Amino acid sequence: MPSSETSRSPISFPAGFVWGTGTASYQIEGAVDEDGRGPSIWDTFSHQKGATHNGDTGDVACDHYHRVETDLELLGQLGVGSYRFSVAWPRVQPTGKGPVNQPGIDFYRRLVDGLRDRGIAPAVTLYHWDLPQPLEDAGGWTVRDTAERYAEYAWMVAGALGGDVALWTTLNEPWCSAWQGYGVGTQAPGRTDIDEAVAATHHLLLAHGLGVEAIRAAAGSVQVGITLNLTPVRPATDHPDDLAAARRVDGNQNRIFTEPIFRGRYPEDMFGHYPDLAPGGPLVQDGDLEQIRVPIDFLGVNFYFPKRAGAAGRPEAAASPELYLPWPNDPVAEHLGAVSVARGDVAQTTMGWEVEPGALTELLVGLRDQYGSVPVYVSENGAAFPDYVDQTGAVRDHDRIDYLDGHIRAVGAALAAGVDVRGYYVWSLLDNFEWAHGYKQRFGLVFVDYATQERLPKASFDWYRDIVAANGLPEEPV
Ligand code: FCB
Numbered sequence: 290m291p292s293s294e295t296s297r298s299p300i301s302f303p304a305g306f307v308w309g310t311g312t313a314s315y316q317i318e319g320a321v322d323e324d325g326r327g328p329s330i331w332d333t334f335s336h337q338k339g340a341t342h343n344g345d346t347g348d349v350a351c352d353h354y355h356r357v358e359t360d361l362e363l364l365g366q367l368g369v370g371s372y373r374f375s376v377a378w379p380r381v382q383p384t385g386k387g388p389v390n391q392p393g394i395d396f397y398r399r400l401v402d403g404l405r406d407r408g409i410a411p412a413v414t415l416y417h418w419d420l421p422q423p424l425e426d427a428g429g430w431t432v433r434d435t436a437e438r439y440a441e442y443a444w445m446v447a448g449a450l451g452g453d454v455a456l457w458t459t460l461n462e463p464w465c466s467a468w469q470g471y472g473v474g475t476q477a478p479g480r481t482d483i484d485e486a487v488a489a490t491h492h493l494l495l496a497h498g499l500g501v502e503a504i505r506a507a508a509g510s511v512q513v514g515i516t517l518n519l520t521p522v523r524p525a526t527d528h529p530d531d532l533a534a535a536r537r538v539d540g541n542q543n544r545i546f547t548e549p550i551f552r553g554r555y556p557e558d559m560f561g562h563y564p565d566l567a568p569g570g571p572l573v574q575d576g577d578l579e580q581i582r583v584p585i586d587f588l589g590v591n592f593y594f595p596k597r598a599g600a601a602g603r604p605e606a607a608a609s610p611e612l613y614l615p616w617p618n619d620p621v622a623e624h625l626g627a628v629s630v631a632r633g634d635v636a637q638t639t640m641g642w643e644v645e646p647g648a649l650t651e652l653l654v655g656l657r658d659q660y661g662s663v664p665v666y667v668s669e670n671g672a673a674f675p676d677y678v679d680q681t682g683a684v685r686d687h688d689r690i691d692y693l694d695g696h697i698r699a700v701g702a703a704l705a706a707g708v709d710v711r712g713y714y715v716w717s718l719l720d721n722f723e724w725a726h727g728y729k730q731r732f733g734l735v736f737v738d739y740a741t742q743e744r745l746p747k748a749s750f751d752w753y754r755d756i757v758a759a760n761g762l763p764e765e766p767v
Contacts, residue, residue: 301761307712311373320354327383334477345727375417385421410455430489440499516589525599553582589668646695671716
């Protein structure tokens with residue numbers, strides 16, 4: 290572990306380092322059928338029985354669509370240099386094709402202007418999972434046409450918001466869209482077919498490549514990148530079977546995205562599992578990989594926790610059930626012959642995610658070592674804890690402060706190792722609709738009382754405001 294992570298010594302960040310926070314459209318906006326917005330796959334999915342915790346949906350969420358001024362004020366108080374939000378495709382182009390829905394664009398124009406008035410750089414994600422439902426009905430990400438539709442949508446939004454946006458991100462976490470959406474089925478659209486997940490992977494990547502060019506064509510020389518959820522995958526033991534299983538999980542989680550984006554090829558060692566990605570297969574057409582490899586200005590990295598994987602069926606696994614916890618009903622892991630491995634001695638968030646900040650340094654240094662010096666933004670990092678408003682009316686989320694402190698130090702360690710990290714965004718500004726976990730999991734710097742929509746900054750909000758102001762960390766987390 291890097292020493293800076295545990296030493297708690299003060300650290301300062303380079304001048305110009307971007308401190309930010311983020312949200313995503315479906316998680317906060319609500320107003321799902323206002324001003325011409327069409328339905329998305331998340332509207333459909335969240336309304337399916339049993340799909341989300343408690344049957345929660347994003348119908349109202351944080352009602353951000355109507356409270357955008359309040360939320361801009363909060364961002365102003367926090368003092369962040371940048372705010373990362375996503376545009377809901379079905380607000381801008383309700384059916385996924387055809388003309389722009391002007392009220393939808395106007396909403397994001399107001400948001401961008403409100404940010405710029407406060408000196409906050411807008412960072413726009415064009416796709417944070419809310420695919421227009423009519424496109425899903427026509428095959429969703431399993432069909433190539435969706436990538437073409439995406440490029441047209443990207444061109445529209447980039448034309449409308451253009452150079453007023455500091456960072457353009459094509460996609461958020463295509464791994465989740467493809468593998469949780471079409472493979473495991475725990476996210477929209479809730480399909481469970483490995484071949485479909487593979488097809489979705491390729492079409493999302495193609496959408497990214499086409500999107501980068503569309504954004505540049507519409508908005509000129511702006512900063513364009515993609516956000517991936519990458520994570521180190523640790524083997525359960527150093528037994529060759531576990532090493533091989535961890536490598537397979539790494540292939541699925543990380544390399545089937547980074548290899549085409551940075552090297553214009555899919556990882557050969559995954560062809561046995563995903564033959565459709567091999568050259569000459571049914572998916573990858575001539576020119577696709579060149580398109581996917583189009584140069585980007587930055588890579589967004591979302592990091593929460595490292596993964597630990599072992600080989601399914603080893604006798605050790607049966608003997609230590611507390612260590613080897615098969616991913617339940619996970620056809621993707623099953624297909625790879627892998628099981629998830631828990632480490633009992635590590636603290637966890639309420640998502641069950643292990644807290645291990647050193648893994649973020651390892652990830653950032655590893656990316657630089659593998660792919661060279663690409664400017665990186667840590668575009669999401671944060672934690673869910675059982676927050677509550679205490680008798681004094683405060684939310685004293687010291688566990689979150691600790692988590693963020695550790696991870697910001699881990700970013701500092703990566704910078705010290707020469708990685709070109711340009712910024713860090715806390716997930717999230719607000720407690721919000723945490724996908725299949727509904728409103729149970731709170732990630733915000735600001736507590737949201739969903740019954741009243743009251744916003745209450747948590748202790749972590751004040752703590753982060755001071756970090757942003759000081760461009761660095763004090764000695765001890767407060
Ligand atoms: C990421 C998502 C984000 C949020 C966090 C907790 O995978 O990009 O929307 O749900 O997890």
